[in-house]
Amino acid sequence: MSREAIATWSFAMVVARLGRRFLVVRERKHGQLWYLPAGRVERGERFADAAVRETLEEAGVPVTLEGVLRVEHSPAHDGTRMRVFFVARPADDTPPKSVADEHSLEARWVTVEELAALPMRGDEVEAVFRYVLAGGAVHPLTLLTAEGAPWGAPG
Numbered sequence: 001m002s003r004e005a006i007a008t009w010s011f012a013m014v015v016a017r018l019g020r021r022f023l024v025v026r027e028r029k030h031g032q033l034w035y036l037p038a039g040r041v042e043r044g045e046r047f048a049d050a051a052v053r054e055t056l057e058e059a060g061v062p063v064t065l066e067g068v069l070r071v072e073h074s075p076a077h078d079g080t081r082m083r084v085f086f087v088a089r090p091a092d093d094t095p096p097k098s099v100a101d102e103h104s105l106e107a108r109w110v111t112v113e114e115l116a117a118l119p120m121r122g123d124e125v126e127a128v129f130r131y132v133l134a135g136g137a138v139h140p141l142t143l144l145t146a147e148g149a150p151w152g153a154p155g
Contacts, residue, residue, distance in 0.1 A: 007079035010041040012051035015128055016063050016088045021109040022129050023096065024118065025058045028104055033121040036128075037061075037107070038083075047084045047144055055088065059107035060097030063088035067138035069128065085128065087138050 014037040016023035024034045039054035041047055048065055055063045069085040096107035110118070112129050120126070132138075 006075070009079060009081045010047065010050075011038055011081070011083045012041055012047050012054055013038040013083055013085040014051045014055045014063065014088050015069060015085060015132055016055060016059070016061065016090065017132060018090055018109055020111050020133070022112075022115075022132075023055070023059050023061060023090075023107060024110055024115065024125065025097075025107045026105040027058075027121070028100070028102070030121050031119075032105060034115075034118040034125070035121040036125055046146070048086070048141060051084070051086045051088070058097075058104040061094050061107065062091040064091045065141055067141055068143045069132070069136065069138060071143070084144065087132060 014023070016037065023037060025037050026032060026034050037055040037058045039050065039058065041050040045053075051065060052063060055061060065086050065088045067087050069087050072081075072083040072085075074081045074083075096109060097104065098106055100106065112126060112133065115126055115129065
């Protein structure tokens with residue numbers, strides 16, 4: 001088995017909820033399909049900070065993170081992908097982005113039923129929304145803690 005460093009791509013995924021509505025983004029890339037606010041974690045950035053930044057950049061909505069839904073680690077021969085799914089709520093009444101920019105084309109709050117009318121990038125968005133609506137487990141944000149942080153202290 002090789003001892004070489006493993007290239008890892010890290011992504012923050014955000015499930016922002018407002019009652020029964022969820023925030024979705026029409027992406028500039030990926031065929032201009034709809035998806036969650038999400039993006040790559042930048043060098044030196046924490047997953048939680050990337051989640052807040054990506055949601056603001058892509059959807060135009062400031063959010064407050066409430067917890068972690070899931071951490072995915074997918075090793076492959078040529079590298080590894082790691083995704084952290086956060087649940088969030090809007091931090092204020094800022095409406096979603098309606099004018100395209102370099103990050104995305106638009107954003108909106110939708111119900112699961114309204115989601116069916118949008119061309120989606122995949123089935124996972126509906127699945128995660130239904131999971132949240134059904135009361136799926138939300139883990140504390142302290143699940144993600146900086147290396148070396150004291151045990152029992154928030155990260």
